[in-house]
Amino acid sequence: MGALRRSASCKRILVIADSFVPTTTSTAKLVKDLVDEFGRRQIAVTVLVPSLSVERPCEVSTENGIEVVRIRIGKTKGAGKVIRGLRELSFSQRIWWRARHTLLSRSFDLIIFFSPTIFFGPLVRRLKALFGCPAYLVVRDVWTQFMLDVGELKLGLAYKYLERIERFQYSAADVIGVQSPRDLSYVNASDASARRKVEVLLNWYAAPTNSSRQTSYRQKLGLSNCVLFFFGGNFGVAQDPLNILRLAASLKREPHIRFLLVGWGSHVRELHKVIAEQELTNVILRDAIPQDEFALLLTEIDVGIVSLDRRFKINNVPGRFMAYLSAGRPVLASVNPGNDLFSILGDGKAGYCCENGHDEALREHALALASNTVLREELGRHARYLLESIFSPKRAADQVLNHFDDCGVVKSTRNSMVASSGGRRET
Numbered sequence: 001m002g003a004l005r006r007s008a009s010c011k012r013i014l015v016i017a018d019s020f021v022p023t024t025t026s027t028a029k030l031v032k033d034l035v036d037e038f039g040r041r042q043i044a045v046t047v048l049v050p051s052l053s054v055e056r057p058c059e060v061s062t063e064n065g066i067e068v069v070r071i072r073i074g075k076t077k078g079a080g081k082v083i084r085g086l087r088e089l090s091f092s093q094r095i096w097w098r099a100r101h102t103l104l105s106r107s108f109d110l111i112i113f114f115s116p117t118i119f120f121g122p123l124v125r126r127l128k129a130l131f132g133c134p135a136y137l138v139v140r141d142v143w144t145q146f147m148l149d150v151g152e153l154k155l156g157l158a159y160k161y162l163e164r165i166e167r168f169q170y171s172a173a174d175v176i177g178v179q180s181p182r183d184l185s186y187v188n189a190s191d192a193s194a195r196r197k198v199e200v201l202l203n204w205y206a207a208p209t210n211s212s213r214q215t216s217y218r219q220k221l222g223l224s225n226c227v228l229f230f231f232g233g234n235f236g237v238a239q240d241p242l243n244i245l246r247l248a249a250s251l252k253r254e255p256h257i258r259f260l261l262v263g264w265g266s267h268v269r270e271l272h273k274v275i276a277e278q279e280l281t282n283v284i285l286r287d288a289i290p291q292d293e294f295a296l297l298l299t300e301i302d303v304g305i306v307s308l309d310r311r312f313k314i315n316n317v318p319g320r321f322m323a324y325l326s327a328g329r330p331v332l333a334s335v336n337p338g339n340d341l342f343s344i345l346g347d348g349k350a351g352y353c354c355e356n357g358h359d360e361a362l363r364e365h366a367l368a369l370a371s372n373t374v375l376r377e378e379l380g381r382h383a384r385y386l387l388e389s390i391f392s393p394k395r396a397a398d399q400v401l402n403h404f405d406d407c408g409v410v411k412s413t414r415n416s417m418v419a420s421s422g423g424r425r426e427t
Contacts, residue, residue: 010043010108010109010110010133010401010404011043011044011109012043012044012045012046012106012107012108012109012110013035013038013043013044013045013046013108013109013110013111013112014045014046014048014108014110014111014112014127014131015031015034015035015045015046015047015048015111015112015113015114016047016048016049016111016112016113016114016120016123016124017031017047017048017049017113017114018049018050018091018114018116018117019031019049020032020047020049020068021063021291022290022291024264024288024289024290024291024294025234026233026234026318026319026320027114027116027140027319028291029205029291029319029323030114030140030203030204030205030319031047031114033204033205033206033393034112034204034393034396034397035047035066036064036066036206036393037206037393037394037396037397038397039065039066041397044067045066045067046066046067046068046069046106046108047066047067047068047069048069048071048095048099048103049068049069049070049071050070050071050072050073050091050095051070051071051072051073052072052073053070054070054071054072055072056072057071057072057098058070058071058072058098058099058101058102059072060102069099069102069103071094071095071098071099072098073091073094073095088117088119089119089165091117091119091120091123092119092120092121092122092123092126093122093123095123096123096126103127103130104130107131108127108131108133109131109133110133110134110135110136110401110404111124111127111128111131111133111134111135111136112135112136112138112400113135113136113137113138113172113173114137114138114140115137115138115139115140115141115166115169116140116141118144118162118165118166118169119165119169120169120172121165121168121169121170121171121172122168122172124137124169124172124173125172128172134174134175134403134404135172135173135174135175136173136174136175136176136177136400136403137169137170137172137173137175137176137177138177138201139176139177139178139179139183139187140179140203140316141179141238141314141316142178142183142186142187142314144159144162144163144166145186145313145314147159147162152237170187170196171196173196174196174197174403175196175197175198175199175400175403176196176197176198176199177198177199177200177201177399177400178198178199178200178201179200179201179202179203179315179316179317179340180200180314180315180316180317180340181200181315181340182314182315182338182340183200183314183315184198184199184200186314197403199399201396201399201400202317202390202391202395202396203317203319203322203391203396204322204391204392204393204395204396205319205322205323205325205326205387205391205393206392206393207326207384207387207388208292208295208326215296215297215299215300217296217297217300218300221260221284223258223260223284225256226255226256226257226258227256227257227258227302227303227369227370228258228259228260228300228301228302228303229257229258229259229260229301229302229303229305229332229366229370230259230260230261230262230297230298230301230302230303230304230305231244231259231260231261231262231263231304231305231306231307231320232261232262232263232294232297232298232304232320232323233263233318233319233320234263234264234265235261235263235264235265235266235267235268235271236265236266236267237266237267237309238308238309238312238316239265239267239307239308239309239318240307240308240309240310240356241261241265241267241271241307242267242270242271242274243307243334243356244259244261244305244307245271245274245275245278245280245283246359247259247334247359247362247363247366248280248282248283249278249280250359250363251282251363251366251367252280252281252282254282254367254370256370257282257366257370258282258283258284259282259283259284259305260283260284260286260301261283261284261285261286262285262286262287262288262289262294262297263287263288264287264288268285271285272285294323295323295326295327298323298324298326298327298329299327301327301329302329302330302369302370302376303329303330303331303332303351303366303369303370303376304320304321304323304324304327304329304330304331304332304351305331305332305333305334306318306320306321306324306331306332306333306334306335306341307333307334307335307356308333308334308335308336308339308356309336309356310335310336310337310355310356310357311336312335312336312339313336315338315339315340316336316339317339317340317341317344321333321341322387322391324383325350325383325384325386325387325391326384326387328380328381328383328384329376329380329383330350330351330352330369330375330376330379330380330383331345331350331351331352331353331379331383332351332352332362332365332366332369333345333351333352333353333354334353334354334355334356334358334362335353335355335356336355336356337355339353341353344386344390349378349379349382350379350380350382350383350386351369351379351383352365352368352369
């Protein structure tokens with residue numbers, strides 16, 4: 001692995017991700033919470049991120065003490081598959097050429113980069129050589145396996161090519177953190193010849209500071225006298241948003257139950273169509289809103305919904321799940337078999353979880369939550385405790401930094417697991 005220059009006592013960290021605030025993605029929130037934690041430790045952080053909002057090829061700004069280097073790049077999310085693929089394939093090269101003068105004038109002790117995307121490998125390898133520092137890869141989705149699971153990719157040349165790119169990105173890291181124990185085996189199999197360390201790095205979420213702002217979303221939307229079930233975030237293949245509409249359709253005759261869906265994504269048009277065709281008057285669908293508004297909206301909901309495509313073979317604990325916990329709201333989850341949320345929600349008593357496709361069980365859980373205010377309040381208290389005890393940015397920052405000793409060398413190359421998923425449970 002070779003000598004690596006700096007350590008857990010590093011003074012400058014470079015974070016590379018495909019989104020950052022004010023973008024409303026869960027990755028943007030994840031990155032912001034982690035770099036804020038580094039800032040509290042007096043560690044200088046630079047965030048390097050592709051952007052659609054800048055006019056010049058490279059723009060550097062300081063935002064709440066964080067240096068942000070935004071690289072102008074074409075639209076990827078929401079673009080056609082061919083266009084998105086070509087643009088993401090060129091991520092590393094384009095980011096380097098547009099940011100090279102900025103990067104060459106700086107030095108870093110550690111690189112932290114996020115996947116998705118799977119196309120940062122060449123860039124990270126170049127920067128590691130330039131700065132003589134180690135790199136930690138935060139894997140939030142095992143992308144090629146997921147695309148295969150949901151039928152967006154088929155076994156063939158395209159899959160093998162993208163899998164090779166993903167493996168190359170793994171090879172750029174000295175330590176890899178995956179979301180779940182179930183993901184360890186996939187990454188290890190994809191990277192079998194490597195001696196790098198692979199571990200479970202749970203997601204994290206910083207609860208927003210208390211705001212004195214008065215909100216009135218319910219009143220504006222005519223939802224004052226109902227039990228409000230909420231889903232916020234991306235409406236894409238991974239989330240199977242039609243799963244939520246099936247639940248709403250099964251509860252059409254319950255006048256006190258309403259569904260509010262707020263977000264963006266590839267399935268928005270289809271959702272509007274199904275809502276109209278099935279006359280789902282108990283569903284309101286709205287565009288995505290900024291992160292601060294999103295946090296305020298969550299103070300007015302009764303139940304947060306998590307939905308994941310049942311074809312997932314890997315694991316995923318969505319960012320919106322932590323947002324619900326932060327707001328002290330119970331969670332109703334419908335997910336892929338074996339997902340960690342079965343044990344997390346069961347052990348934390350913060351909500352109900354069932355397999356996607358078990359529609360009657362999901363309906364019964366929803367009715368139980370809707371009919372019992374005391375139950376919702378109790379589960380909500382447990383939800384906030386669960387966030388603070390398990391999913392804190394402090395814990396994540398400690399775990400990442402503790403890998404590098406005072407000589408700047410990765411402490412161990414043995415695979416390790418710092419969390420366990422527990423058994424599958426349906427509550």
